[in-house]
Amino acid sequence: MPAQIQNTVLNNTRSTVININGQFVPVSEANVSVFDRSFLYGDSLYEVVRTYQGKPFRLKEHLKRLEKSAALCQMEFSQPIAEYEREILRSIEHFRAQPGKAHEDVYCRIVISRGAGKIGFGLKNVETPYLYVIYVEPISMFPNKPFDQGGKLQISARTRNLPNALDPAMKSGNYLNSLLAYLTAADAGYDDALMLDYQGFMTEGTTYNIFYVNRGIVATSPLDVGILDGVTRRAIIDLCVELGIPCREVRYPKNYLYEADEVFVSSSLKEVLPVFDLDGKKISGGKAGPITKILKNAFDELVKKELRLS
Numbered sequence: 001m002p003a004q005i006q007n008t009v010l011n012n013t014r015s016t017v018i019n020i021n022g023q024f025v026p027v028s029e030a031n032v033s034v035f036d037r038s039f040l041y042g043d044s045l046y047e048v049v050r051t052y053q054g055k056p057f058r059l060k061e062h063l064k065r066l067e068k069s070a071a072l073c074q075m076e077f078s079q080p081i082a083e084y085e086r087e088i089l090r091s092i093e094h095f096r097a098q099p100g101k102a103h104e105d106v107y108c109r110i111v112i113s114r115g116a117g118k119i120g121f122g123l124k125n126v127e128t129p130y131l132y133v134i135y136v137e138p139i140s141m142f143p144n145k146p147f148d149q150g151g152k153l154q155i156s157a158r159t160r161n162l163p164n165a166l167d168p169a170m171k172s173g174n175y176l177n178s179l180l181a182y183l184t185a186a187d188a189g190y191d192d193a194l195m196l197d198y199q200g201f202m203t204e205g206t207t208y209n210i211f212y213v214n215r216g217i218v219a220t221s222p223l224d225v226g227i228l229d230g231v232t233r234r235a236i237i238d239l240c241v242e243l244g245i246p247c248r249e250v251r252y253p254k255n256y257l258y259e260a261d262e263v264f265v266s267s268s269l270k271e272v273l274p275v276f277d278l279d280g281k282k283i284s285g286g287k288a289g290p291i292t293k294i295l296k297n298a299f300d301e302l303v304k305k306e307l308r309l310s
């Protein structure tokens, strides 16, 4: 089926805004070249932010991470980072200007490809400037488990990419490692997957970071085990410091999670979400533990305060 037809189908049901290189494009016409390197090689980067009352949370931190990802794969953007920021904000406003959408929160994704050209890895083949696409969709399109239902996760048999293979610190368009872990978990009836490194140390989830609590101490994997430096993860570590809750960044094997008093995940979309089931074992008696609740409330308050929400 031609891409146009597929996109038309999507357009019938969505208020999605697509911005390609600074131009709003109807969904039915939003196409990328078959010679684009993101399509051919996953040679692209991305970021995701969500809004609260129309305002993105920690957009500047996401853009800083985008710059860090670019440095990790020798990308020198054709556009200044300020242009991405401006266009993200403009795209969110464009979404909100649609009838009935002013108060709807959004998922906003920016994908930046190294461009299109002749087939072949060499950069001499690239014939266009970098391409960027911004997607703005209703947050309701990305349903999350409610806090009081908690997540059901599988620890994947698939190991996380090694930092010296495809560095997980780089948020690239190449998510096949995580996607395959997710598919196996979903097939087995889980919501999602967690991944270990090749030595058996816990790294992170497919699209989120992971924490556990034992005897009042919060712990999470260190960056150098090979994980994404999550914006939400950082916010939680800072909240622990503020609240006087001890928090450690340590390598740990999977049984620490099975035996933990509480386990929760963090991401821009999931915020703070408790885990109730891990590999079929009940965690925290199948309900959110006290420290997870404290941190979830503190995170909600932080968002409210920082974005000056009503």
Ligand SMILES: Cc1ncc(COP(=O)(O)O)c(C=O)c1O
Binding pocket: 048, 178, 204, 205, 206, 207, 208, 209, 227, 228, 229, 230, 231, 232, 233, 266, 267, 268, 269
């Ligand atoms: C692999 C991975 N880890 C962690 C995260 C969480 O990061 P953040 O809190 O910045 O959304 C993400 C989110 O995209 C991710 O893809």
